[in-house]
Amino acid sequence: MQYTRLAQAYQRLEETSARLKLIEVLAELFGETPKPLLRKVVYLCQGKIAPDFAGVEIGLAEKLAARSVAEAAGAAEDRVQSLLRRRGDLGTVAEELLAERGTRRSHLTVQEVFDHLEAIAQASGKGAQTQKISSLADLLRRATPLEARYLVRTVTGKLRLGVGDASILDALAEVYAGGRANRAPLERAYNICSDLGLVAETLVRGGVAAVEGMEVRPGHPVRPMLAQRLATSEEILAKLGGVCAAEYKYDGERVQAHRLDGKVVLFSRRLENITEQFPDAVELLQHGLRPKRAILEAEIVAVDPESGELRPFQELMQRRRKYGIEEAARRIPVGLFCFDLLYGEGGDLTRRPYLDRRRALERAVRTGDRLQLATWKLVRSVEELDAFFEQAVADGCEGVLCKSVAEDAVYQAGARGWLWIKHKREYRTELQDTLDLVVVGAFYGRGRRSGTYGALLVAAYDPSEDTFRTFCKVGSGFSDEDLAHLPHRLRPYQVDHRPPRVDSKLEPDVWFHPAVVLEVVGAEITLSPTHTVAWGRLKEGAGLALRFPRFTGRYRDDKRPEDATTVEEIWELYQRARHRAVRVGEREG
Numbered sequence: 001m002q003y004t005r006l007a008q009a010y011q012r013l014e015e016t017s018a019r020l021k022l023i024e025v026l027a028e029l030f031g032e033t034p035k036p037l038l039r040k041v042v043y044l045c046q047g048k049i050a051p052d053f054a055g056v057e058i059g060l061a062e063k064l065a066a067r068s069v070a071e072a073a074g075a076a077e078d079r080v081q082s083l084l085r086r087r088g089d090l091g092t093v094a095e096e097l098l099a100e101r102g103t104r105r106s107h108l109t110v111q112e113v114f115d116h117l118e119a120i121a122q123a124s125g126k127g128a129q130t131q132k133i134s135s136l137a138d139l140l141r142r143a144t145p146l147e148a149r150y151l152v153r154t155v156t157g158k159l160r161l162g163v164g165d166a167s168i169l170d171a172l173a174e175v176y177a178g179g180r181a182n183r184a185p186l187e188r189a190y191n192i193c194s195d196l197g198l199v200a201e202t203l204v205r206g207g208v209a210a211v212e213g214m215e216v217r218p219g220h221p222v223r224p225m226l227a228q229r230l231a232t233s234e235e236i237l238a239k240l241g242g243v244c245a246a247e248y249k250y251d252g253e254r255v256q257a258h259r260l261d262g263k264v265v266l267f268s269r270r271l272e273n274i275t276e277q278f279p280d281a282v283e284l285l286q287h288g289l290r291p292k293r294a295i296l297e298a299e300i301v302a303v304d305p306e307s308g309e310l311r312p313f314q315e316l317m318q319r320r321r322k323y324g325i326e327e328a329a330r331r332i333p334v335g336l337f338c339f340d341l342l343y344g345e346g347g348d349l350t351r352r353p354y355l356d357r358r359r360a361l362e363r364a365v366r367t368g369d370r371l372q373l374a375t376w377k378l379v380r381s382v383e384e385l386d387a388f389f390e391q392a393v394a395d396g397c398e399g400v401l402c403k404s405v406a407e408d409a410v411y412q413a414g415a416r417g418w419l420w421i422k423h424k425r426e427y428r429t430e431l432q433d434t435l436d437l438v439v440v441g442a443f444y445g446r447g448r449r450s451g452t453y454g455a456l457l458v459a460a461y462d463p464s465e466d467t468f469r470t471f472c473k474v475g476s477g478f479s480d481e482d483l484a485h486l487p488h489r490l491r492p493y494q495v496d497h498r499p500p501r502v503d504s505k506l507e508p509d510v511w512f513h514p515a516v517v518l519e520v521v522g523a524e525i526t527l528s529p530t531h532t533v534a535w536g537r538l539k540e541g542a543g544l545a546l547r548f549p550r551f552t553g554r555y556r557d558d559k560r561p562e563d564a565t566t567v568e569e570i571w572e573l574y575q576r577a578r579h580r581a582v583r584v585g586e587r588e589g
Contacts, residue, residue, distance in 0.1 A: 026171035047159035191414030441508030477551030
């Protein structure tokens with residue numbers, strides 16, 4: 001298969017602003033792809049050569065890639081840098097410079113490109129930098145200008161096609177599963193293996209039945225199950241059938257620990273390998289985890305080295321670093337609170353109900369001072385849940401996580417359902433709700449903010465449509481340092497048109513692919529004629545918006561954009577606030 005076919009598909013994807021068109025273009029591409037190549041084509045459409053958890057990075061910074069462009073085009077590096085400053089995209093610069101050398105017919109194949117990208121990623125040691133530059137330059141010399149655009153964007157991690165994982169799953173279902181309506185088994189398989197390429201390969205080799213037979217396996221992180229939120233114990237117990245398992249919700253970082261072949265590997269909730277950053281947590285699990293093959297979920301929490309008391313999340317984040325890890329571990333030790341077992345002596349446990357998994361977890365973990373099970377209690381009344389909640393807060397936790405104990409309370413990988421419900425301190429009034437919202441646009445600043453952004457356009461996620469719907473403009477809560485750094489932080493995701501997965505009636509000065517997640521607090525949720533969250537759901541021609549939004553100062557780098565607050569969560573918050581207002585009005589009347 002010629003790489004030019006892939007580049008043409010990229011161009012069509014980049015130019016479209018409609019999600020259904022994205023799926024159509026991808027389906028055409030997958031249908032034409034030879035089955036042995038489909039896994040690699042899927043990875044390349046994601047802008048990578050392996051799943052995220054594998055930790056394989058092509059690792060060519062823009063400055064080094066610019067040297068490859070200069071070498072391939074026979075241009076001076078100064079000219080490449082000058083064009084880059086004007087165009088803002090090295091891929092476009094490569095295309096322009098190679099076009100000056102005249103048209104050519106490409107002979108690059110997808111397999112050759114993939115092999116070159118793997119070689120670039122694997123180059124290490126003395127001379128690796130020169131090897132990477134030369135390898136990319138070799139590809140570019142043989143590429144057409146259009147191919148060069150996307151080769152450069154791929155190696156620098158800026159492919160920017162606006163394609164989400166859900167769109168790729170839809171396209172695979174369209175071609176190999178009888179239509180998008182049959183996406184569910186593909187989605188579950190992806191959620192338990194986190195590898196779209198593997199799902200595609202399994203599908204073309206064995207059909208939907210083979211995909212349905214895929215199970216959780218140590219070494220492949222499972223996409224985390226997510227929780228809904230409710231504000232009162234009454235609402236929670238009513239939703240969970242009058243009884244639930246309440247667990248402490250610790251103020252730390254959620255991790256998934258895998259034990260395989262004598263090694264323990266830690267993944268963040270974004271499925272990044274963070275093993276090297278927490279050697280003390282790895283050691284705790286090496287000694288305290290009984291099964292030789294296991295997957296458990298836990299919360300890593302900073303611990304005061306003197307008193308043993310739990311410390312806030314902000315202190316734990318000082319452990320997320322590349323250098324000085326041993327010194328940071330001494331200064332900020334951590335504890336682990338284990339709360340779920342997804343794989344153990346009995347194999348895949350994700351289809352088992354919560355209470356079964358909890359009992360298996362208790363058998364699997366040998367507890368100690370800093371390796372413990374999450375504190376929990378089976379509660380059957382509002383009074384019990386309120387008391388447990390207050391005790392959790394007194395013990396330094398955010399609140400509690402209430403879990404269904406029904407027989408069908410399986411582990412719903414990658415899903416946000418009503419089997420788990422968060423009950424945190426700030427959910428007690430609508431004035432204190434925190435929301436995790438995704439940056440999709442920005443407006444230029446004026447006056448003191450001239451030269452940076454004055455406000456960000458942020459959105460909530462709608463998983464039913466794989467779409468980000470705008471909710472408010474955030475302009476307050478940013479420090480001077482935040483404001484100065486915003487253009488640099490957001491630049492990798494900047495595009496020149498509305499991304500196809502963004503639903504917006506506003507036209508910001510700058511658009512961004514959904515990537516950066518902010519924690520935002522606001523006064524209340526109101527109807528809005530301009531924002532698209534829950535558009536038309538309560539009133540024709542109106543959606544919902546957040547009044548007086550403010551950035552809390554916390555970037556949720558631990559969350560993917562698809563893990564952000566959902567449209568449904570916002571709708572539920574709005575409905576509860578309305579009901580409370582009605583009850584207050586009735587009492588006052």
